[in-house]
Amino acid sequence: MLHVLVVEDDDAIAEPLAHGLQREGYAVTRVATGQAALDEPDADLVLLDLGLPDIDGYELCRRIRARATTPIIVITARSDEVDKVVGLELGADDYMVKPFGYRELVARIRAVSRRATAPEPAGVQRVGAITIDRRTRKVWNEDAEIALAPKEFDLLSLLADDAGAVVTRQQILEEVWDPHWYGPTKTLDVHVATLRKKLGHPELIETVRGVGFRLAVEA
Ligand code: CA
Numbered sequence: 001m002l003h004v005l006v007v008e009d010d011d012a013i014a015e016p017l018a019h020g021l022q023r024e025g026y027a028v029t030r031v032a033t034g035q036a037a038l039d040e041p042d043a044d045l046v047l048l049d050l051g052l053p054d055i056d057g058y059e060l061c062r063r064i065r066a067r068a069t070t071p072i073i074v075i076t077a078r079s080d081e082v083d084k085v086v087g088l089e090l091g092a093d094d095y096m097v098k099p100f101g102y103r104e105l106v107a108r109i110r111a112v113s114r115r116a117t118a119p120e121p122a123g124v125q126r127v128g129a130i131t132i133d134r135r136t137r138k139v140w141n142e143d144a145e146i147a148l149a150p151k152e153f154d155l156l157s158l159l160a161d162d163a164g165a166v167v168t169r170q171q172i173l174e175e176v177w178d179p180h181w182y183g184p185t186k187t188l189d190v191h192v193a194t195l196r197k198k199l200g201h202p203e204l205i206e207t208v209r210g211v212g213f214r215l216a217v218e219a
Contacts, residue, residue: 002113003027005043007034007060008075009053013098017047020102026109034060042068045113047105048092049075058090062203065091066217069126071112075100091128091201127160127217128204141200151176152195159205159215168212 004021008014009032018028031037034055037046046064050057061072074095093112096105123135131140137153139146148156154176159167169185177187192213196202206216 001027003043005040005046006030007037008049042070046070046072048072061090061092071116125160127163127215132160146198151191155191163215163217166208166212166214
């Protein structure tokens with residue numbers, strides 16, 4: 001049974017929604033604040049209202065995405081927020097603008113969860129919105145392929161080997177460049193900057209000052 005976490009502070013929306021989804025055969029947990037959403041164990045899918053009383057919806061969406069690949073459908077009352085949501089800066093999988101039709105929502109939930117549960121071929125790794133295929137050395141941001149230079153791919157692949165863990169500058173230089181690298185390390189920063197730009201999710205590669213870099217996701 002698919003477990004849906006409904007994060008919505010407005011009872012008039014959340015209650016009929018929760019009942020409807022239960023009738024549809026989903027297990028539903030309802031919370032009314034961002035903090036309660038973060039305290040919940042990972043659901044199979046999150047319906048997330050952006051206008052919550054405690055935590056900014058954008059921030060919450062990023063935080064959920066940073067710790068899990070759980071599909072997120074954002075619910076917003078403001079159509080002017082849609083650009084930001086659709087730009088996937090938030091890491092959301094889909095969105096609905098209030099007021100929305102219940103049937104449409106169920107259709108979106110089905111589509112998003114189908115995508116999320118499709119088996120991934122061996123050698124393919126998903127990191128947030130980024131997909132890495134080590135066999136073909138190809139990388140995608142959502143469905144769009146990203147052209148990476150060989151060193152950029154090696155750098156991303158190395159960080160993704162242990163997503164969430166810090167990889168030191170020296171380790172990266174030795175493994176991606178040369179095992180006896182003693183030269184200037186500025187070249188590493190240049191590559192990181194380019195990689196961030198190309199991935200379209202600059203926050204994905206986190207600088208750990210004085211140490212190195214990490215992919216800002218849980219393994
Ligand atoms: Ca709200």
